[in-house]
Each structure stands twice: as structure tokens, then as C-alpha cells.
Amino acid sequence: MDLHFLGAADSVTGSRHLVTIGGQRILLDCGLFQGYKVLRERNWAPMAVDPRDIDAVVLSHAHLDHSGWLPGLVRQGYRGPIYASPATRDLAEVLLLDSAHLQEEDARRANRYHFSRHDKALPLYTRSDARRALAKIVALPPGKALALGRVSVTLTPVGHLLGACSVHLSDGQESLCFSGDVGRRGDLLMPPPEPAQHADVLLIESTYGNRLHPVVDAQAELGRIVRDTMGRGGTVLLPTFAVGRAQALLVLLQRLKAAGEIPDRVPIYLDSPMAIEATELYRRHRRLLALRPGEALRMADGVRLVTTGAQSQRLAQSRYPSVILSASGMATGGRVLLHLKSLAPDPRHQVVFAGFQVGGSRGAKLVGGATEIKIHGEMVPVRARISSLEGLSGHADAKELLEWARGLGRAPNRTFVVHGEAEAADALRTRIKDELGWAVQVPQHGERFTI
Ligand SMILES: [Zn+2]
Incomplete structure (x- = not known):
């Protein structure tokens, strides 16, 4: 077996691991690099291997840091199939088309305001590149083995996000398990991760490898924030990942209203065409969710869906207190920027980030206490x-990652800790070594191993 770490090997983004097993070259995930400029610039570099030499791509889940470079891969000549669970395929369609749209918009805006260092800014990829990539996705239901030559590929649900799975590859002699992103027990939307099959080699994510999630009642906290902000006559802005987090927040807001913990008349806006589409997909795949009966169908009841750009602009100018959910979740782009620009200067409002903020993103800067923030080339004061x-x-946090790893049964021969910032990856490596006694290391970006 040969392993080549082409991304998410010193960072949490750009998940791409090339595995050569049983004569097949299989790319696990094909993610976008996000966050710091030095990482984002990797999106523009040609891949270290010729995409024409890859036989198949297997996607763990639809998040862009795992799927967002598929259009780039196809643009650089990849011709093979892309395997993903049916729900991942549906979500990837929404996410990739939106990502391409944002790339096109950014290039257009940069050209209009000339704030690009390049003479003419080009999109990383276009919607037609995204469509060509999407056409290559073949649905592989979890638990069903797919034969790629001598190699069998199996997906196992891992919580985290609708459709998310761990990936197991075996050629009958050697085997590999890739965790993808591992979810949590007690997740609002997703059932707990299912244990993975034993494998000789394990690739495990480490996003939260150095921390334990605090026990927090998110519903009570959100209720308090909404009541306090309404009391100041302000608006609550929830920059939200359109897929997953937006639906979780909708469910919480519905539960708060049903319990009378926030007034029924507080207008809730979902200002993200992608989140609206994703909500529909969560309803369609509701059998995969951990929600109470009927909750998936009701999650958008009474919520004002903002579809057009003009409606979004009107909402950004409105001074009427409300709760606005808008993407993107790290405020790296999308309609949330309009709202941020309009709400950030006023201390009556509150901006609530719900989710991991990648270092270098606007979300990370704001959570870190930035007093001003650059939006569309303009500095905006932050008083909200x-x-x-x-x-x-x-x-999963560190403890939950170890628990998931234990589910493999006996020790893999080799374990590689991926998908984490240096500190998190190293902390998880240490715990796996000390608590499980496994042979474990953190690979570097571009590193290769023959096993
Ligand atoms: Zn993910």
C-alpha cells in the first residue's frame, strides 16, 4: 500500500489522501483549502499527481473542505468516477454549485473594484466545471460493498453531517480505514457514529484532537441571546453553515418557540438559497436523522425564506429586530457579509458564530476580538x-475520537492523524500512543509512505 498526503495533513482543510492499494489509485476526498492565504493558494496549484492517473475518488462527506476541489480535479483532467453516499451526492450538488457561484462572484467583484493583485481575476472554477464533476458522482449506499478491481470499498455512517461516512478499503490482503469527519454522540441532528471495521492502516481526523467540548445547553444559551438582543431592540445574526448547522439552529429556534422561551412573533429569516435547498434535503433524507418524529418536516415552519438578492438587501437595511440566519458560517463570503456590514457597527446587535472558525477567516478574527473587519475591500468597525x-x-472531541478509534477493535499497524491544526493533531497523536498504545504519527503535507 502506498499513501500520499495531498491535503489536510497539516491543516483542517483541503482533505485529499491518495491511496494505492490492490493496483488501484484511489483518492479519498478532494477538498478545498480554506482559511489562511498560504493555504488558499494551494487551490491554484496543480495537483502533485496527474489527475489522469487516479482511478477513482471516494468522498467521505459533502463539506467543501472534503469535496470542494472536485471541479478543479475534473478541470485538471480527472475522468473517473466519484463515489459517495446518496445523501452526500445530493448535498454535494448544492454545495459545489454554490461554491462555484461564489468563486465566479469573487472574481467579478475583484475585477469591478480592481482589488485583485492579478490583472484579471479568474474564478478558481465555474458552475459548468462543478456540473461536470457532479455528473461523475455515483451513489454508493452505506454498508454496501463496491468492487473496484480487487479492491472493495465500503461506507459506514459516522454522524457529523447528513450522508457522512467513514471509508473502508480492502484488497483482501491489506486494508485501510479513513474516518472522514467523526460526529458526536448526542448530536442534535445526526445519530451517533457507527463503529468502523478493523483495518491495517487508519487515517483519523483531529479537528478537536486537543480539546473536550464543554457541556453546554445550546438551546438555553440561544434562547437567552435572542431574548437579551430583542430587549435591546437589536437583531441576532447567525452566520451559519448552510448545510447542517442552519438546520440545527432552525430546530433549536422551533423548540424555543414551542416552549415559549422566545416570543412567537420574533421574525426568523433564513437568508441563504443554499440553506433553503439543504433544509429541503434534510427533510427528504429525514430517515437518516436523529430528530423527534415530525420535527424534520416542521423545521422551517413560519420561517421567512429569503430567496432573491433584492430581498436580502432589503432585509440588510431593515432596522426591525429579528433573527437572521445567513451563510457562510465563517463569514468568508456570501450574503452574510451584507448583514455583517450593516449590523457590526451597532452595539445593540449580536453576531453569534456557531461552529469551528478556521484560523485566518473573518469568523476567527471576529471571535478573537477584532475591532474592525475588512468586507468587500472596506474596513467596517465592530461594535456589535x-x-x-x-x-x-x-x-467529535478528543475523547469521542478515541472512543470511535477503539471501535476498530485491535490496533491498526499504522495510524496517521490528519485533518487538524498542528497542536490538535499532535495532541491526538499523543493520546492514541499513550492510551491505546498504537503506532501513530502525523504526516506532513505532501509526504508519502509505502507500507
Ligand atoms: Zn465535515
Whole structure:
């Protein structure tokens, strides 16, 4: 077996691991690099291997840091199939088309305001590149083995996000398990991760490898924030990941209203066409969710869906107190920027980030206490309250990652800790070594191993 770490090997983004097993070259995930500029610039580099030499891509889940470079891969010549669970395929369609749209918009805006260092800014990829990539996705239901030559590929649900799975590869002699992103027990939307099959080699994520999630009642906390902000005559802005987090927040807001903990008349806006589409997909795949009966169908009841750009602009100018959910979740782009620009200068409002903020993103800067923030080339003062809502993470913490790893049964021969910032990856490595006694290491970006 040969392993080549092409991304998410010193960071949490750009998940791409090339595995050569049983004569097949299989790329596990094909993610976008996000966050710091030095990472984002990797999106523009040609891949270290010729995409034409890859036989198949297997996607763990639809998040862009795992799927967002598929259009780039196809643009650089990849011709093979892309395997993903049926729900991942549906979500990837929404996410990739939106990502391409944002790339096109950013290039257009950069050209209009000339704030690009390049003479003419080009999109990383276009919607037509995304469509070509999507056409290659073949649905592989979890638990069903797919034969790629001598190699059998199996997906196992791992919580985290609708459709998310761990990936197991075996050629009958050697085997590999890739965790993808591991979810949590007690997740609001997703059932607990299912244990993975034993494998000789394990790739395990480490997003929260150095921390334990606090026990927080996210519903009570959100209720308090909404009541306090309404009391100041302000608006609560929830920059939200359109897929997953937006639906969790909708469910919480519905539960708060049903319990009378926030007034029924508080208008709730869902200002993200992608989140609206994703909500529909969560309803369609509701059998995969951990919600109470009927809750999935009711999650958008009474919520004002903002579809057009003009409606979104009107909402950004409105001074009427409300709760606005808008993407993107790290305020790296999308409609949330309009709202942020309009709400950030006023201390009556509150901006609540709900989810991991990648270092270098606007979300991370704001949560870190930035007093001004650059939006569309303009510095905007930040006087609104900024907070982050804990307790909604879709990622296992260190203890839960170890628990999931234990589910493999006996020790893998080799374990590689991926998908974490240096400190988190190293902390998880240490715990796996000390508590499980496994041979474990953290690979570097671009590193290769023959096993
Ligand atoms: Zn993920």
C-alpha cells in the first residue's frame, strides 16, 4: 500500500489522501483549502499527481473542505468516477454549485473594484466545471460493498453531517480505514457514529484532537441571546453553515418557540438559497436523522425564506429586530457579509458564530476580538456583541475520537492523524500512543509512505 498526503495533513482543510492499494489509485476526498492565504493558494496549484492517473475518488462527506476541489480535479483532467453516499451526492450538488457561484462572484467583484493583485481575476472554477464533476458522482449506499478491481470499498455512517461516512478499503490482503469527519454522540441532528471495521492502516481526523467540548445547553444559551438582543431592540445574526448547522439552529429556534422561551412573533429569516435547498434535503433524507418524529418536516415552519438578492438587501437595511440566519458560517463570503456590514457597527446587535472558525477567516478574527473587519475591500468597525455558540459542534472531541478509534477493535499497524491544526493533531497523536498504545504519527503535507 502506498499513501500520499495531498491535503489536510497539516491543516483542517483541503482533505485529499491518495491511496494505492490492490493496483488501484484511489483518492479519498478532494477538498478545498480554506482559511489562511498560504493555504488558499494551494487551490491554484496543480495537483502533485496527474489527475489522469487516479482511478477513482471516494468522498467521505459533502463539506467543501472534503469535496470542494472536485471541479478543479475534473478541470485538471480527472475522468473517473466519484463515489459517495446518496445523501452526500445530493448535498454535494448544492454545495459545489454554490461554491462555484461564489468563486465566479469573487472574481467579478475583484475585477469591478480592481482589488485583485492579478490583472484579471479568474474564478478558481465555474458552475459548468462543478456540473461536470457532479455528473461523475455515483451513489454508493452505506454498508454496501463496491468492487473496484480487487479492491472493495465500503461506507459506514459516522454522524457529523447528513450522508457522512467513514471509508473502508480492502484488497483482501491489506486494508485501510479513513474516518472522514467523526460526529458526536448526542448530536442534535445526526445519530451517533457507527463503529468502523478493523483495518491495517487508519487515517483519523483531529479537528478537536486537543480539546473536550464543554457541556453546554445550546438551546438555553440561544434562547437567552435572542431574548437579551430583542430587549435591546437589536437583531441576532447567525452566520451559519448552510448545510447542517442552519438546520440545527432552525430546530433549536422551533423548540424555543414551542416552549415559549422566545416570543412567537420574533421574525426568523433564513437568508441563504443554499440553506433553503439543504433544509429541503434534510427533510427528504429525514430517515437518516436523529430528530423527534415530525420535527424534520416542521423545521422551517413560519420561517421567512429569503430567496432573491433584492430581498436580502432589503432585509440588510431593515432596522426591525429579528433573527437572521445567513451563510457562510465563517463569514468568508456570501450574503452574510451584507448583514455583517450593516449590523457590526451597532452595539445593540449580536453576531453569534456557531461552529469551528478556521484560523485566518473573518469568523476567527471576529471571535478573537477584532475591532474592525475588512468586507468587500472596506474596513467596517465592530461594535456589535460577538459570541460563539458552543454545544453544536458536529465534530467529535478528543475523547469521542478515541472512543470511535477503539471501535476498530485491535490496533491498526499504522495510524496517521490528519485533518487538524498542528497542536490538535499532535495532541491526538499523543493520546492514541499513550492510551491505546498504537503506532501513530502525523504526516506532513505532501509526504508519502509505502507500507
Ligand atoms: Zn465535515
